[in-house]
Amino acid sequence: MDTPEDLIHRFYTAFQNKDYRTMQACYADEASFNDPAFRNLSGYEAGAMWEMLIHRGSDTTIEYELIKADDNEAIVRWTARYSFGPKKRPVVNRIQATIKVKDGKIIAHTDTFPFYAWARQALGISGWLLGWTPYVKKKVQKGALSSLARFIAKKNE
Template identity: 45%
Template sequence: MNLIETFYTAFAKGDWQTMANCYHPDAEFTDEVFVGLKGKEVPAMWRMLIERGGGNMEITHSHVQLAGEQGNADWVAVYIFSATGRRVINRIHAEFELKDGKIFRHRDSFDLHKWAGQAMGFKGQLLGGTGFFRKKVRKTARAGLDRFLSRNN
């Protein structure tokens, strides 16, 4: 099994330790919500998301490709957004750069506006495409990760 398959298989099982072991110590991660994470922040984010999900997250992956040090995959997360109790189906495209046999750069892309509509209903549909909303979500997510890191280091 290649590294990307290992990563998503572990994610589907809620195994954040194996996910963490897939990352290079100097890894970088960015998506629509968590921007510019580095080093220990990267696996901590996955651990936080898994623990917050409380086992109520369904993760599937497909179209995994790995050629040399470059890879990509598509994955889907189905879960209940804890802040609103609304069901979310988030379709994500991931791109990877490997270094020393580990994930060095990881970029996830998804439609934040669509996510916001699912997670927050009408308010998310109305505001989810705005820069204000994007900044607010990123700030809230960053604060949550910082709190998590301070409790788990």
């Protein structure tokens, strides 16, 4: 069984290598995932989300730094660089992950990042003007969950 530190390195190395299957295997079935765009995902949904993001983000690169790891929790700072949306706007997203671990698997994963900073890059002028509003955040969340639902449905056809 992996130590939490080993698990984190396996997860983020797989991410760097665009190996979503290994990333999925790091999650417990009952795991949860949250970030400003994807809320309240199950372990299966989180795995599908990473698969979707890897398929769509052919130019995505990530760097990570393990800040802390103990028997139950890890803190990771990571940076994702990618093009977003049909206009391929460049995004550099600096994220902090809090990952809870049990029996060598991720049971809770929460990524936090400044949504407005992300929106200014990803959404262009509308992100600059309105990215700080709850309306835009909810619209992004709804779109993210809708995209994930379509991806899962197509995958399960």
